[in-house]
Amino acid sequence: MRRSLRFAVACLFTCLVVPTTPAEEVVVPALLDRPEVMSFIERMVEQHQFDRQGLYDLFNEAVFKPTILNVLDKPATSRPWYQFQTNFLTDAKVRDGVAYWRQHQVWLDKARQMFGVPPEIIVAILGVETNFGRNAGSFRAWDALTTIAFDYPRRAEYFQQELEQFLLLAREENKPPLTLKSSYAGALGSPQFMPSSYRKYAIDLDGDGRRDIWGHPADAVGSVAAYFNQYGWKADGMVAVRAQVSGNQVEQLLADKFNLHYTIDELATMGIKPVNALPGNEPAVVFMLETDPGVTEYWLGLTNFYAITRYNRSVNYAMAVNLLAQRLRIAYDDPIEAAPPRSSRPPARRGRAAS
Known part of the structure; x- marks a missing residue:
């Protein structure tokens, strides 16, 4: 499951460069002649009682998308932070996010009550993923999934x-x-859930009997919150803090930046200390951001940082969500204070930083 969202979201950021013109669509006439496809069909029939002829008909409708294969190994999250963040920490994104927040306030409040995830984090996720549901994907999911499943061996x-x-x-x-x-x-809906994640974590927050993460913002909001809850989101917890680094163990720690193997006290013995006081038993990971060419900042990611990286295993993604959430909270509380940050540092604000 952890692979599902991080792959989908990493791929999402490059989707705008994938041509979708009809001229590039190639129907695969021999798909049903391929042994691996027939094996897949037989498994669906035997294990899940699907109709064999119905599956034949579906596979005959599959349209091969060669351009998808050209970008799968080029996720935009691999860019340095100073390039990556410019797409997401924008005034327009904040304005649109606050408008989405106010429009769907009742569902965001309900999701927080149920799962402890604050509205600004949920809205930030939806903003980074699909521009608040506006860009949820234009491919037929069947075409995308069959193309990758049978023509991308890795x-x-x-x-x-x-x-x-x-x-x-x-x-x-x-x-x-x-x-x-x-x-x-193949990622679905406003939250961009892969099918396995949809089945496990999507919820019917508005109680209409359907889990619709395309057309029902309530369900999209609730599903994001339910997902984070499953990965240990701490209500009122912070996401990340700046770190001071000394000694020679930082490179080893950076290589393990997605797993909570050490506490704040243990990291301190290795030369990594938070700039702000934190409980010594708080789990944390060390990561680095390149804020300008050749200029780096060290950070400590806490439990909620870990939860965001279960959605997408990228420090750039997690920090974009974190910092966008902070700006959303500021703008929601007091629009005059919503000025863009100059670097990765959270903008000045009154009161506690967004969790």
């Missing part, structure tokens, strides 16, 4: 699993598979 096993989950999801939600839209990596 991730074939994973995407065949996601294709299986997609078919189960479509059946459970009573949705025709060919009608569902996704990102080019």
Whole structure:
């Protein structure tokens, strides 16, 4: 499950460069002649009682998307922070996020009451993912998933699993598979859940009997909060703090920046200390941001940072969400104070930093 969201979200940031013109669509006439496809179909029939002819019909409708394969190894999250953050920490993003927050206040408050995740974090996720639901993907999910599952060997096993989950999801939600839209990596809805994540974590927050993360903002909001709750989100906790570094162990720690193996006290013995006092038993990871060419800052990511990196295993992504959330909170409370930060440092504010 952890792989599912981080792959989908890492791929999401490059989706705008993927051509989708009809001239580049290639129907794969021999898909049903491929042994791996027939094996997949037989498994769906035997294990999940799908109709064999129905699956034949679906695979005959699959449209191969070669341009998807050209960008799978080039996630935009691999860019240095000073380039990456310019796409997300913008005045327009903050304005749109505050408007989304005010429009869906009742659901954001309900999600916080249920799961302890603050509105600014949920709104920031939706802003980074799909510009608050506006850009949730224009590919047929069936085309995207079949293309990667059977023509991208490095991730074939994973995407065949996601294709299986997609078919189960479509059946459970009573949705025709060919009608569902996704990102080019097969991520679904405003939160960009992969099918396995959708089945595990999407919720029906508005109580209408459906888990609709495309057309129902309530369900998108609640599903993001439910996801973070499952990965240990700490209500009222911080995400990250600046760190002071000494000694020669930082490089080793940077290589393990996505796992909470050490506490603040243990990191202090290795020369890594927070600039602000934190409980010594607080788990933390060390990471680095390149704020300008050749200029770096060291940070400590806390439990909530870890939770965000379960959504996407990228420090750039986690910090973009964190800092956008802080700006959203400031603008929501007092729009006059919503000035863009000059670096990765959180902007000045009155009271506690956003969690």
